[in-house]
Amino acid sequence: MTHEPSTSRTSRRSVLGLLSSVPVAAGLLAAGRPAQAEASTFRSIPADLRPGGKFDRFVADQAAKDLFSGVVLLAYQGRPVLRRACGMANKAASLPNRLDTRFDLASVTKAFTAVAVAQLAQQRKIAFHEKIGTYLQGFPAEIGQTVTVHQLLTHTSGIGRPAVGTEPPTRPEWDTVQKLWDGTAKAIRALPPQFTPGTQYRYSNDGFFLLGEIVATVSGRSYYDYVREHIFAPAGMTHSDFFTKPQVTADPTIARPYATQRSGPRVDFTTSDFFPFVGGPHRGAYCSATDVLGFVRALRNGTLLSPAYAELFTTAKMIMPPSEQQGLTREHLFYGYGFIDAIVNGRHVVGHSGGSAGAANNLDTFPGQNWVAMIFGNYDTPIAPIVEMARQIIT
Incomplete structure (x- = not known):
């Protein structure tokens, strides 16, 4: 399930922050x-x-x-x-x-997707050890009943194109959010695994796209709406x-x-x-610094x-x-x-x-x-x- 992204309201509000091990x-x-x-x-x-x-x-x-x-x-x-x-x-x-x-x-953008997964894991709606077939359909058993959420998060799933950094394919006819989302999901499901899950690290944009699918399935919201409502809004990211x-x-x-x-x-x-x-879920969020x-x-x-x-x-x-x-x-x-x-x-x-x-x-x-x-x-x-x-x- 997806929805058309909406244009954020422009704001001059300044939001300060840091990542620190101290409070x-x-x-x-x-x-x-x-x-x-x-x-x-x-x-x-x-x-x-x-x-x-x-x-x-x-x-x-x-x-x-x-x-x-x-x-x-x-x-x-x-x-x-x-x-x-x-x-x-x-x-x-x-x-x-x-x-x-x-x-x-x-x-x-992967950091936003990871936080979305973390929020649902914190609510015990997603488990790291679970196979992706628990949440998503359309995969052969060698993938759906083998690849775990943990492996998607750590780029060790074996899912995706061989070239490091290659993005899911895009086509000119994918001219709506739904067409691009459905087309990408279908293309990923048609791919054979690159290697036995858990045996190698190989950066995978496709793996993070699947994490976004899991977020949408588990939350009942589109990936885009979930990130807007549960990450951008509470963080005050009015430009994003x-x-x-x-x-x-x-x-x-x-x-x-x-x-x-x-x-x-x-x-x-x-x-x-x-x-x-x-x-x-793998790339393409627009944000101000x-x-x-x-x-x-x-x-x-x-x-x-x-x-x-x-x-x-x-x-x-x-x-x-x-x-x-x-x-x-x-x-x-x-x-x-x-x-x-x-x-x-x-x-x-x-x-x-x-x-x-x-x-x-x-x-x-x-x-x-x-x-x-x-x-x-x-x-x-x-x-x-x-x-x-x-x-x-x-x-």
């Missing part, structure tokens, strides 16, 4: 906090992370070289300390990216939604995706037949999940091969349930990356240091150098 209330900037306390907090921020500092200048340089277009947001103890918008949201209309511009988050292709092309507050990994001019990917009509900061806050202050379930879903479950995050320094790299869990310079980093044609994103939270770093872009030029610099300075 969130202790780290957030409370309303009416004395200016003296704010000044003290700012003094504790490394000069390299302040406006005009080393990191800020590097982002500006990348943008000047046309290697980055998007928004960067750094927050410390719940307070944004650096916010920069670079490049153009719509080149044809000469519209620049703004701090409230909404970006295609690509695979960062799953927008259709017509909405993306008509809304000036949404950044157009520009395919840059090819020769020639930047190409607006919305003009391609391969641009999907709407995103889904401030909204994602609100999501991080709601994840850790008990609004979305109990602390035990938030900890369960965001921490390591399955080791990831080094090839998964090329260009980034890390000592250990694991996948949790819809979250990547890494050790960088002896520090814990939790979040998710996301990339597709015209999108390059990264969400990093530093639980032991009260930092959040977000880089959301509407180029698919790799942002690893920006992510790496933020990580090295923060850790």
